[in-house]
Each structure stands twice: as C-alpha cells, then as structure tokens.
Amino acid sequence: MKKVININFQGRVIPIEESAYDILKQYVDSLRKFFANEEGRDEIINDIEGRIAELFGESLKKGATCITEETVNGIIASMGRPEDFEGEESNVKSQLGGEGKQSQSSYQFSPNDAPRGRLYRDDNDKLLGGVCSGVANYLRLDPTIVRLVLALIAFLGGSGILLYILLWIILPSKPLVNTVSTKRLYRNPDEKVIAGVASGISAYFDIAVWIPRLIFVFPLVTGVISSIFRHSFWWDGDPFPGIVFGSFGGTLFIVYAILWAVIPEANSASEKLEMRGERVDLNTIKNTIQEDLEGFKSRAEKWGGEVSAKAQEFGSEVKQTFTEKGAQFGSEMQFVAKKSKFSIFKVFGFIFKAFFLFIAGVIAFALLVALLAFLVAGVGVFPLKNFFLEGFWQNFLAWSTLLLFLGVPVVAFTTWVIRRIMGVKSGNKSIGFTFAGMWVLGLISALTLAFLISENFDARAREKAELTIKQPATGKMIVTVPESKVKVYGRWLKLDGLISMTDDSLFLNNVRIHLIKSKDSLFHIESTKYSNGSDESSALKNIKEMNYGINQQDSTVYLDRGFSVQRGTKFRNQGVVITIQIPVGKRILIDKKVQRRLNHFSLNNGRNDWDSDEDWNDYYGWDSDVEYVMTTGGLERIKDNKKIDKVESTDQDNDGVSDAVEEYKKSKEELRKEYEKKQKEAEELKKELDKPVDTTQYKYKKAVVLNTESGNKSNASTKKPVQQEEELLETPKLLLMQMVL
Known part of the structure; x- marks a missing residue:
C-alpha cells in the first residue's frame, strides 16, 4: 500500500504517490543545481516544471488515478537528467564553430513510421466523442487542426455537424497511443504582426511566413479595392458593402478571427519547441530560453541605442533651431522697434505667425481630405465621361484633372506620412518640386476643362407641344407613373431618383410638373422639352432626340418614368416640364409614384434657366396622394369631399372659423339625434294611453x-x-x- 498525497504543482492540483513525489523533488533540486550559473535559470526551471505539469495532466486525463513512480521516471527519462548533458556539453564546447551546437539544438523528432491500421475514435483524448482526435491520430496530425477544420466546415456550411455525427456512429472507440509528432499548432508571439496566427502556421508547416500572410491579406485587400470601385459605380448598393463579409477575403477574415480565438499562444519554451517540432528536453528548453533572452537583450540594446541617438539628434536640432530662431526673432524685434512706434502691429503679427501657420496646416489637412473625397467621387462618376465629354482634349484634360489635380496631393501626403513613420530623411527637394509642378499642371487642366465644358452649355432652347386628351367623365383627373415591366440590373451608375446608366444609354428622370388654372372649362396638358448646347442648333438637335411619352386611359394620365440619352448624344441638361391646366370646379390627384419616380434638377446657374422668367405666381404647389379642386381663388385641398383649406393659405383666423363651423355642425347633429329620441318616446307613450283602461x-x-x-x-x-x-x-x-x- 502506497500513500497518495495532493500537491500544487505549477498551479495544478496533482494526486501523486509519496515515493513519486520524493523522486520528483530530487529531480527538481538537481535541475536547480545544474542551472545555478546559467543565465535565465529561473525561467528555465519554471518552463521545465511547466512541461512536467503538462505531462502529468495528460496522464491523469487518460484515466490514471494518480501519478506513480513509473510515470515520474518515464517523464524524467524523456526530459533527460542533468548528468546526461554534462558530457555532451563538454563535447560541444570542444568542437570548432557552432557546428555541434547546431546539431544539438536542431534535434528533430521524426514521426513514427508504423502502419496506421484502422480508424478509431480516441477515448484517451476526446472532447465529445473522440472523432477528431481519432482522425488526427490516424493522419498523425495535431488534433487541434482536425477540430478547427471540422468547426470551419460546420460554420460555413453546416455539413460538419452531420459528418461528425455519422463518424461518431460508424467508428468504434478505442484508447489510442499517441504516435503523433510532438509538433503542435500555436500562435507565434515572436514574429507576430497582429496575433501570430500566420507565423504559427508557417512554423507548423515549415514554410516561409510571408506565404500564409499573403493568403490572408491579399483577398481582403482586393475585396476592399473592388468594393470601393463597385460602390462608386453603383451608388444604390447595400449600405454595408461586401468588404468584410461578402467575399473570399471576408471568409478568410472570419477564419483568422476563429484561429485567433482557438489556437493558444506559445509562451513557454516547451510550447515554442513543440511549435517547431523539436524534442522537448532540458537542453532544448535551456537553449530556447537563452536564445530568447539574448534576442531580447540585443533588441533592447538596439532600441536603447536608437532612442539615445534620436534623443541626441532631436536635442541638437531643437537647440540649433531655438538658437537660430531666437537670434532671428531678436534681430527682427530690434529692427521693428527701431523702425517706428506704429510698427508695433508688425510685432504682434510676428508673434502670431506660428498660430496662423497652425491654422494653415489644419486647413491644408481638411483640403486634403476633401481632395480624397473628390478623387473617390471622380472615380465613381467617371463612366459619365462618355455622355458628358466630347473630343480628345476634354477626355485628356479629365484624366489629367483626376490624376494630377486630385491624385497627386493624396500620393504626396501618403508618401510624406510613410517617410515620417519610417524615419527616412532626404535633403533632396526635387521630389517636393515635382509634386508641386504636377499639381499645378492638374490645376491648369481642371480650369481648362471647366471652361471647355461651360461652352457646351452656352445656348438653351425649348420646344412646347400641347397634347390632345379626353376630358375626364367624372370631372377628376389622376396623374401617375406606370410600373416598369423590365428590371435592369446591369447598371454602371445610379444616382437615386436622378440618373441611371447602362452600357449604351443614360436614363434621366429630369421631369417637373406644373399645375395652373385653365382659361376655359377644359383640362389641358402641355409638354415642354428643353436642352442646352454650344449653340441654338445643337440644343434643338438634342431636343429632337428626346422621346418622352404621355398616355391616357379614361380619367388617368400616365407619364413616362423618364427619357434616354443614347451614347452618341451628350448630356446637355435635358429636361421636360409638364404643365396641367385645371378648370374651375374640377379636381386632380397626383399619385405618390410621380413624386418618387420623377425628380427635377438643373445645371444652369441663377436665371439662365428659361422657366425662371415665367410667372411663378401662376403655379400652385402640390403634394402627392392629395386630391385638389380648382376654385376661382386658386387650388384647394380636398378631404372627404369637404372643402377644408387652401393649399397656400396659412391664415390662422380661417383655421379658427373652420374649427367653429365644425363645432357648430357637431352640436347641431347631437341636437337632432336628441330630438328624434324624445319624439320616439312620446309616440310610445301615446300608444300606451290609447289602450283601454282596466x-x-x-x-x-x-x-x-x-x-x-x-x-x-x-x-x-x-x-x-x-x-x-x-x-x-x-x-x-x-x-x-x-x-x-
């Protein structure tokens, strides 16, 4: 009978035989003596004890009730005793160069070449049914990798759960011996950029670290760029573009996040050895820790030297700057003071120079952000150039404006930021002059392009046509827009409610509706087409190529959703104005589809628009889905066939009278009902009196x-x-x- 005790070893409660505990204690004491003079001895002992605690935990997890002498002796044999390394260490020191050390530290573990046999579920290392650990044992992989693959399959398609259940039912269970290589999948903290997932994968598969990083980053970057261009061209897209969740890059982003959460980080020396697939023993743990300490020391010394050099350089620059500026300031102040007593304003101007420079810097940054926004917007509307620009020079100037006037400041600022971050300094000022010269060329291109385009809008023409319609039999006209029977999904660009563009045409919804009083007792509809051009003949030509239809069915008037501008025809502010004349006493209702589908816009400035000269007092405002009636006083709103108020009237006295009238009508109705009730009661009493008396x-x-x-x-x-x-x-x-x- 052996006595079993519980010990707290590296934060774990371990049940162990008392004799095994004595062996473990002697082993740890021998390690402390062996590494007493080594650099980082405490870290070495701590990592060795952590590794022993992990092996104890694996033994208990496989079903052992406690740690026995055999278990401790087996772990000590696998880790190695200090005296086993004394002779080997002396041989290493006697060899030339670092050849022996290299052979010692690169002691790789080769996996067992025994036949795989049958596929089982592993009872020793299972989380649920032992399927993943059994497959990993059969394939001689880390069980973590199999579990991650199955989790990803289940997350992306849901079939992973069904596959796991089927294997759980089909495969028999059996306690399996771990014949897998000691290489484990960890996140590498030494070479990490974000979380060390890519560097950990590269260490596990023994590949260059840039390969997994490129696999994760490249689809995401291309997705971001394509999404920017896609949502610049299609402005009616989802407000949450597929930058993260709608592409293969987004899937890899989710995979990276899952790996970050699931894969542990290799913090101890034994975990780092397992990550590289090296044998975990006393010597490798010692070498790993000492390499980490040497690397940290060299990095610290390098960083300290850089900081010291930067501090000295900064101090000398500050000292030199203050000396020069102070002398300059003193000379300027002396000159200003001697010049005149009224020159005190120059002193204040010089004092606030730095403040104004700061404000100028803020303004410059704001302008840069604005330029970046214009650059993105310019890329988005660039397909419009085929319908907007004409001739070689306008297209050439458009490209020059986009690249030089908008793109150069963004590139220059980005270059400046990168050089500042990397600490690169250059006394060559040719780069700055080059960027400035390119931007000036872009500014000249933008001004020239604006002048050439404005010439295409100099003249303006219009064409009126009165339509022949049938008078509504009910005295009420309904104006609406029919639903389109064809849905177009291949659009390059859509500005909601204004412009939509396909491969060969530009569809405009530039239509306005005016309501006025008819001069007779009939409804009249007048269509006015207008357009700009370089001269009157080109403007009239653009009008002739416009095709806008109006149809009528009974008392309903159907307006087209817009009109098309073909690729051969340029956009020159084409538009349509529909004027509806309403006779006195007749009603009209404009459907909500009209307000939603038709929108008016104009590129003309001020009073260059032809209808700005019209008498706007003759036009009446209107709201969709509201019935109106034309009276001698103007257009009035109708509600429940009762006249309520005028559209353009806001007089509060009229509102008060209307409320009083409504109150009077309500009181009169209540009195009438009360009178009818009393009359009915009187008739019933009269019938009662006419009956014979008993x-x-x-x-x-x-x-x-x-x-x-x-x-x-x-x-x-x-x-x-x-x-x-x-x-x-x-x-x-x-x-x-x-x-x-």
Whole structure:
C-alpha cells in the first residue's frame, strides 16, 4: 500500500504517490543545481516544471488515478537528467564553430513510421466523442487542426455537424497511443504582426511566413479595392458593402478571427519547441530560453541605442533651431522697434505667425481630405465621361484633372506620412518640386476643362407641344407613373431618383410638373422639352432626340418614368416640364409614384434657366396622394369631399372659423339625434294611453270629507259615486301627459 498525497504543482492540483513525489523533488533540486550559473535559470526551471505539469495532466486525463513512480521516471527519462548533458556539453564546447551546437539544438523528432491500421475514435483524448482526435491520430496530425477544420466546415456550411455525427456512429472507440509528432499548432508571439496566427502556421508547416500572410491579406485587400470601385459605380448598393463579409477575403477574415480565438499562444519554451517540432528536453528548453533572452537583450540594446541617438539628434536640432530662431526673432524685434512706434502691429503679427501657420496646416489637412473625397467621387462618376465629354482634349484634360489635380496631393501626403513613420530623411527637394509642378499642371487642366465644358452649355432652347386628351367623365383627373415591366440590373451608375446608366444609354428622370388654372372649362396638358448646347442648333438637335411619352386611359394620365440619352448624344441638361391646366370646379390627384419616380434638377446657374422668367405666381404647389379642386381663388385641398383649406393659405383666423363651423355642425347633429329620441318616446307613450283602461285594478271607497264649514260638507256629500270614479280614472292620464310635456 502506497500513500497518495495532493500537491500544487505549477498551479495544478496533482494526486501523486509519496515515493513519486520524493523522486520528483530530487529531480527538481538537481535541475536547480545544474542551472545555478546559467543565465535565465529561473525561467528555465519554471518552463521545465511547466512541461512536467503538462505531462502529468495528460496522464491523469487518460484515466490514471494518480501519478506513480513509473510515470515520474518515464517523464524524467524523456526530459533527460542533468548528468546526461554534462558530457555532451563538454563535447560541444570542444568542437570548432557552432557546428555541434547546431546539431544539438536542431534535434528533430521524426514521426513514427508504423502502419496506421484502422480508424478509431480516441477515448484517451476526446472532447465529445473522440472523432477528431481519432482522425488526427490516424493522419498523425495535431488534433487541434482536425477540430478547427471540422468547426470551419460546420460554420460555413453546416455539413460538419452531420459528418461528425455519422463518424461518431460508424467508428468504434478505442484508447489510442499517441504516435503523433510532438509538433503542435500555436500562435507565434515572436514574429507576430497582429496575433501570430500566420507565423504559427508557417512554423507548423515549415514554410516561409510571408506565404500564409499573403493568403490572408491579399483577398481582403482586393475585396476592399473592388468594393470601393463597385460602390462608386453603383451608388444604390447595400449600405454595408461586401468588404468584410461578402467575399473570399471576408471568409478568410472570419477564419483568422476563429484561429485567433482557438489556437493558444506559445509562451513557454516547451510550447515554442513543440511549435517547431523539436524534442522537448532540458537542453532544448535551456537553449530556447537563452536564445530568447539574448534576442531580447540585443533588441533592447538596439532600441536603447536608437532612442539615445534620436534623443541626441532631436536635442541638437531643437537647440540649433531655438538658437537660430531666437537670434532671428531678436534681430527682427530690434529692427521693428527701431523702425517706428506704429510698427508695433508688425510685432504682434510676428508673434502670431506660428498660430496662423497652425491654422494653415489644419486647413491644408481638411483640403486634403476633401481632395480624397473628390478623387473617390471622380472615380465613381467617371463612366459619365462618355455622355458628358466630347473630343480628345476634354477626355485628356479629365484624366489629367483626376490624376494630377486630385491624385497627386493624396500620393504626396501618403508618401510624406510613410517617410515620417519610417524615419527616412532626404535633403533632396526635387521630389517636393515635382509634386508641386504636377499639381499645378492638374490645376491648369481642371480650369481648362471647366471652361471647355461651360461652352457646351452656352445656348438653351425649348420646344412646347400641347397634347390632345379626353376630358375626364367624372370631372377628376389622376396623374401617375406606370410600373416598369423590365428590371435592369446591369447598371454602371445610379444616382437615386436622378440618373441611371447602362452600357449604351443614360436614363434621366429630369421631369417637373406644373399645375395652373385653365382659361376655359377644359383640362389641358402641355409638354415642354428643353436642352442646352454650344449653340441654338445643337440644343434643338438634342431636343429632337428626346422621346418622352404621355398616355391616357379614361380619367388617368400616365407619364413616362423618364427619357434616354443614347451614347452618341451628350448630356446637355435635358429636361421636360409638364404643365396641367385645371378648370374651375374640377379636381386632380397626383399619385405618390410621380413624386418618387420623377425628380427635377438643373445645371444652369441663377436665371439662365428659361422657366425662371415665367410667372411663378401662376403655379400652385402640390403634394402627392392629395386630391385638389380648382376654385376661382386658386387650388384647394380636398378631404372627404369637404372643402377644408387652401393649399397656400396659412391664415390662422380661417383655421379658427373652420374649427367653429365644425363645432357648430357637431352640436347641431347631437341636437337632432336628441330630438328624434324624445319624439320616439312620446309616440310610445301615446300608444300606451290609447289602450283601454282596466277598471278592476282600481279599488276605492266612499270618503266622507269632514269640514267645519257646512258648505263644503254639503258639496262633498252631494257628489255621486260615478263622478268620483271618473275623476279617479282621469288621474293617471294627467300624470302621463305631464311626463310627456
């Protein structure tokens, strides 16, 4: 019988036999003596103890009740004893160069070449059913990799769960011996850029680290660039573009996040050795820790030297700058003070020079951001150039404006930021002059392009046409826009409600509706097409190529959704104005589709527009889905066939009168209902009075009226019984009449 005790070893509660604990204690003490003079001895001992604790945990996880002497001796044999390395270390030191050290530190573990045999579920290393660990044992891989692959399959398609259940049912279970290489998948903290996932994968598969990084980054970057261009060309897209979640790069982004969360980081020396597939023993752990310490020391010394050099350089620059600026400031102040007493304003101007320079820098940065926005917008609307620009020079100047005027400042600023971050300094000022010269050329190109384009909009023409329509039989006209039977999805560009463009045409919704009073008793519809051009003949030519239709069915007027501008025809601010004349007493309703589908815009400035000279007082404002009636006073809104208020009237007194009228109507209606109710009750009472009276229900007897006055006594005594009966019968009738009255 052996005594079992519980110990706290590297943060783990380990049940261990007392004799095994004595062996472990002696082993750890020998390690402390062996590494007493080594650099980083505490880290070496701590990592060796951590590795032993991991092996203890694996043994307990496989079903062992406690740690026995055999388990401790096996771990010590795999880790190695200090005396085993003394002779080997002396041999290494006696060899020339670092050849022996290299052979010692690159001791690789070769996987077992035994036949694989049958596929089982592993009972020793299972989280759920042992399927992943069994497949990993069969393929001689790290179980973490198989679990990650299965999780990704389940996450992306859902079939991974079904596959796991089928293998769980089909495969038999068996405790398997771990014949897998000691190489494990970890995140590498030494060569990480974000989380060390790519460098950990490169260490596991023994490939260059740039390969997995390129696999993760390249699809994401291309997705971002394609998304920017795509959503610049299609402006009606999803507000959450597929930069992260809608492409293969987005899938790899999710994979990277999952790997970051699942794969542990190799912090200890034994974990780093497992990551590289090297044998984990005392010597390799010692070499790994010492390499880390030497690397950290060299990096710290290098960083300290750089910081010291930068500090000295910065101090000398600051000292020199302040010396020069101070002397310059003193000379300027002395010159200004001697010049005149009124030159004090120059002193204040010089003092606030730095402040103004700061403000100028902020403005320059804001302009740069604006230029970047214009650059992106210019790329987005660049397909419009085929419908907007004409001739070689306009296209050439457009490219020059985009690349030189908008693109050069962005490139120059980006270059400056990168050079500042990398600490690159150059005394050659030719780069700055080159960027400045290119930007000036871009500015000249932009101004020239604006001048040439403005010449194409100098003249303006219009063409009116009155349509023949049938008068609505009900006296009410409905204006709407029909639904399109064809859906176009291959658009390059769409500015919601204004412009949409396909491969060979530009579709414009530039249509305006005016409502005015008719001069007679009939409805009239007038269509006016207008366009700009370099001269009147070109403007009229553009109008002739416009095709806008208006159809009528009964009392409903259907307006086209817009008109097309073909590739051969340039955009010259073409538009249509529909004027509807409404006779007095007739009604009109404009459907909400009109306001949603048709939108007016103009590129002309100020009063260059032809309809700016029209009398706007003759036009009435309107809202969609609201019925109006034309009166002698103008267009009025209709609600429930009752006239409520004028569209353009905002007089509060009229609103008060309208409320009073409504209140009066309401009171009158309540009085009428109350009168009808009383009249009905009176009729029911009258019917009740007309019924024959049942005299048997009244019982009465003669009464003798005692009165001291003889006259009254004689009168009472002289009444006959029949007369008294009639008086009693009249009593309920009188009561009923009083109730009615």
